[in-house]
Amino acid sequence: TQLLEQSPQFLSIQEGENLTVYCNSSSVFSSLQWYRQEPGEGPVLLVTVVTGGEVKKLKRLTFQFGDARKDSSLHITAAQPGDTGLYLCAGGGGSYIPTFGRGTSLIVHP
Amino acid sequence: DTGVSQDPRHKITKRGQNVTFRCDPISEHNRLYWYRQTLGQGPEFLTYFQNEAQLEKSRLLSDRFSAERPKGSFSTLEIQRTEQGDSAMYLCASSVDLAGEKLFFGSGTQLSVL
Numbered sequence: 770t771q772l773l774e775q776s777p778q779f780l781s782i783q784e785g786e787n788l789t790v791y792c793n794s795s796s797v798f799s800s801l802q803w804y805r806q807e808p809g810e811g812p813v814l815l816v817t818v819v820t821g822g823e824v825k826k827l828k829r830l831t832f833q834f835g836d837a838r839k840d841s842s843l844h845i846t847a848a849q850p851g852d853t854g855l856y857l858c859a860g861g862g863g864s865y866i867p868t869f870g871r872g873t874s875l876i877v878h879p
Numbered sequence: 880d881t882g883v884s885q886d887p888r889h890k891i892t893k894r895g896q897n898v899t900f901r902c903d904p905i906s907e908h909n910r911l912y913w914y915r916q917t918l919g920q921g922p923e924f925l926t927y928f929q930n931e932a933q934l935e936k937s938r939l940l941s942d943r944f945s946a947e948r949p950k951g952s953f954s955t956l957e958i959q960r961t962e963q964g965d966s967a968m969y970l971c972a973s974s975v976d977l978a979g980e981k982l983f984f985g986s987g988t989q990l991s992v993l
Binding site: 773775799800802809810811812814817859861867868869870871872 | 883920921924935982
């Protein structure tokens with residue numbers, strides 16, 4: 770079983786602060802996905818990273834895939850209350866069945 | 880709306896009753912997944928279909944759970960003799976790419992077993 774560990778589990782910050790959340794595994798993944806989930810809703814795909822060392826930007830969000838394709842990070846610049854949610858990473862590996870981490874619950878206070 | 884649709888959004892049932900959930904995937908998506916999520920956890924894989932074939936089932940899926948996808952379109956997930964431990968959000972997702980790694984989720988069915 771490919772396990773994904775996410776840290777921190779909880780994060781509570783003020784609007785305008787920067788933050789980084791992490792997704793780590795001992796397994797190599799062919800790709801990693803990041804999702805955001807709001808209460809009472811399903812996760813929404815933000816990005817897929819495929820190549821080791823790859824960096825992708827989505828407005829104020831920067832995603833990086835580790836060189837060895839075992840870990841990833843999500844950095845948010847100048848967080849806004851609308852960024853509040855559960856951030857999940859998922860990896861498919863060779864089984865094609867995406868496995869999810871427990872997520873990082875982010876609250877951004879105005 | 881052409882996203883993934885799940886029905887019902889909420890279900891409250893008494894222990895021992897049977898419940899059935901429905902998922903309508905995005906029409907051109909050939910893969911369909913069921914996940915279960917409890918508070919403070921990420922989604923846990925239950926089962927998935929490629930077209931009408933159920934290709935894999937998790938050990939989490941006990942004999943009381945059954946899923947179908949007739950004709951490779953919508954899918955149903957049935958839980959027989961519900962238990963309080965079945966209380967969770969049941970999420971359906973579909974995908975189209977060959978690796979099946981980019982999932983599009985429905986809003987889920989929140990099940991509460993009293």
